[in-house]
Amino acid sequence: MRLTILGSGTNLHPARAAAGYLIETDHTFLLDFGPRTLMNLLKTSVDRHSIGHLFFSHHHADHVADFIPFFFDAVITAKMSPMSSPRQGITIFGPTGTRRMFGSILRTFPAFTPTPFPVGIRNLGETSVTIGKTTIMTKYMTHTPKLRCLGYRVEHGGRTFAYSGDAQYSSNLVELCRNTNVAVLDCSFPVQKPGTNHMNAHDCGRVAKEAGVKTLILSHFYPVCEEYDVKGQCAKVFGGKIIVARDRLSLRI
Template identity: 30%
Template structure:
């Protein structure tokens, strides 16, 4: 599996950190996990294109995670787009209805190739990849899901936005790579989000083999504080995500 961080930030405008989006290459397919503002251009900067995507997995519909979803659907209707393979779009419970009410009226789904919209089930298989979801406590208004992708015995987890929850460690168990939201330092913890120390605690508890923190709100002072607070609990390979960072998990070059 190959992962490229397209956006390591939040909804706060930043020239260094775009809004949340990740590219996942697995089993010869290309997917997005979230599609925040700037995703389409970040794909281009990474040498990729929305044209080649096989699907997307939306963690939740907060604006910072879906800012480029409507423009992407619109782009897929452009004349001359040579594409036959289906596009599979998954989101948390209620996502299909959200798409119909909010996205489709201004960006009707393309009709020149199959375009499927699904509320993600708890688990399913897709072209050699096992996918599991976890309901995460984040927003009172919107359902949210973490996603776990397993392929050839390797596992990658994207937390999306989430507060701490006992189920998180179980969901992260033995993950080769966990990409966890790390909105704040511990002393600034806000409801609905993880803080740096909590990320470290859950990753250590779960036996996570490599931990990547992302989704940082701006802080006073150096971002290395996120690492220091996380490191108090987690001893394994650890890094802060940066935009366009690329990671490989297992042998599959995708």
């Protein structure tokens, strides 16, 4: 399994793309697709047309926006491609409301329908999805009131990866991350400037410690994080390996 961070920031971070993560197992798929992550995807060696499964943690714009140019390109490219090499379909997964929101996008943007390849949209609860030899499990996360949010746990070849999406501390998040090789957590804020609806560096350390995570990756930074030692703050709580995410960081899990 390989993880490539396409975005380690938030909507308006001046130096980081917003949320997006590329996972390569026996399939290639994305977890979230926020603004500016498509540009980072283009800088990888991965063929964007090989991506057939998109998983969204929730519907805030900093996790969704680059789906629109990605999908437009997929449609245009498929229409120009020879019939002998059709693009594989695209399946979109996410929490309650995913069918409504992406169905609306597909109906509204010019040229998005009819699509020249199959498109599926699936609302997920707490469940597991198997794609080839990869299993993706979901748990509900606590983020903002009234918004359904999912955390994802990916298992392949005996290796495990967890992604919180946007989340506050919760027992569900600890369970999602239980004994994972690598976990990416929402570290929006430093301890000195905590914000609502997200974790700070201390919270992330607490989750990783309680879950027995091997390697913790701090990500989803608001600009204020750049002024503080979030890794040092986290290390006061969590004794395992800590990585501060950066765009296009790629590692084998």
